[in-house]
Amino acid sequence: xxxxxxxxxxxxxxxxxxxxxxxxxxxxxxxxxxxxxxxxxxxxxxxxxxxxxxxxxxxxxxxxxxxxxxxxxxxxxxxxxxxxxxxxxxxxxxxxxxxxxxxxxxxxxxxxxxxxxxxxxxxxxxxxxxxxxxxxxxxxxxxxxxxxxxxxxxxxxxxxxxxxxxxxxxxxxxxxxx
Amino acid sequence: xxxxxxxxxxxxxxxxxxxxxxxxxxxxxxxxxxxxxxxxxxxxxxxxxxxxxxxxxxxxxxxxxxxxxxxxxxxxxxxxxx
Numbered sequence: 110x111x112x113x114x115x116x117x118x119x120x121x122x123x124x125x126x127x128x129x130x131x132x133x134x135x136x137x138x139x140x141x142x143x144x145x146x147x148x149x150x151x152x153x154x155x156x157x158x159x160x161x162x163x164x165x166x167x168x169x170x171x172x173x174x175x176x177x178x179x180x181x182x183x184x185x186x187x188x189x190x191x192x193x194x195x196x197x198x199x200x201x202x203x204x205x206x207x208x209x210x211x212x213x214x215x216x217x218x219x220x221x222x223x224x225x226x227x228x229x230x231x232x233x234x235x236x237x238x239x240x241x242x243x244x245x246x247x248x249x250x251x252x253x254x255x256x257x258x259x260x261x262x263x264x265x266x267x268x269x270x271x272x273x274x275x276x277x278x279x280x281x282x283x284x285x286x287x
Numbered sequence: 288x289x290x291x292x293x294x295x296x297x298x299x300x301x302x303x304x305x306x307x308x309x310x311x312x313x314x315x316x317x318x319x320x321x322x323x324x325x326x327x328x329x330x331x332x333x334x335x336x337x338x339x340x341x342x343x344x345x346x347x348x349x350x351x352x353x354x355x356x357x358x359x360x361x362x363x364x365x366x367x368x369x
Contacts, residue, residue, distance in 0.1 A: 153293045153335075153337070155334075156303070156341075156342075159296070159299060192291070197293065201295075204295075233337075236336050236340075238336070240291065240336060240337040242338075242341055
């Protein structure tokens with residue numbers, strides 16, 4: 110019973126309803142069975158997001174070197190759905206890990222996803238050509254194969270530290286029985 | 288949907304490069320922006336306006352942070368209160 114409750118809690122906690130770059134609907138349940146590293150950002154970001162995505166990609170590549178480790182899905186959720194549609198994400202995320210999957214949605218869906226993860230999002234004022242930056246919490250979240258939140262990593266953690274931490278969680282993980 | 292595509296990785300790196308050149312110039316001229324006009328213009332032409340603003344603020348923040356680290360924090364003096 111408790112395990113059923115935990116499983117329901119894990120799906121209710123930090124769930125999202127978004128679309129990937131192929132236009133498919135995606136929610137957290139779709140990623141069960143895999144570890145997930147999820148980063149919130151936007152493509153018009155001056156420096157932080159590409160640096161964090163580079164770091165995320167490096168961490169995933171480090172872990173991929175060990176074939177004994179379970180698969181890890183890197184995810185990117187935009188905090189700027191107005192500009193980051195599926196086409197924009199498909200184009201701009203190519204620079205990073207090949208399996209990095211971009212997720213977008215309506216402003217309401219993106220707002221709900223950010224809220225579910227307690228991620229702060231605030232679009233700045235627009236300048237004359239309509240450009241703006243989005244201020245947001247800089248965090249990468251680790252979810253286990255049951256969809257339960259395990260850890261989060263900020264700016265100060267290196268790719269090596271993130272990989273080490275993820276590996277530690279993977280080693281100590283015990284799946285919820287079905 | 289978006290009217291403006293985000294900078295590509297090449298454009299991003301060109302912008303960062305121009306920014307770094309400008310900042311290096313400022314560093315070697317005691318932040319005298321007048322001495323670095325050309326590099327400032329190059330920086331502004333290679334980066335979106337929003338990014339220029341962001342990086343200007345970032346430089347101010349980094350300088351402030353450095354000041355705190357080297358000089359320590361001096362709270363502003365209370366003006367004539369007792």
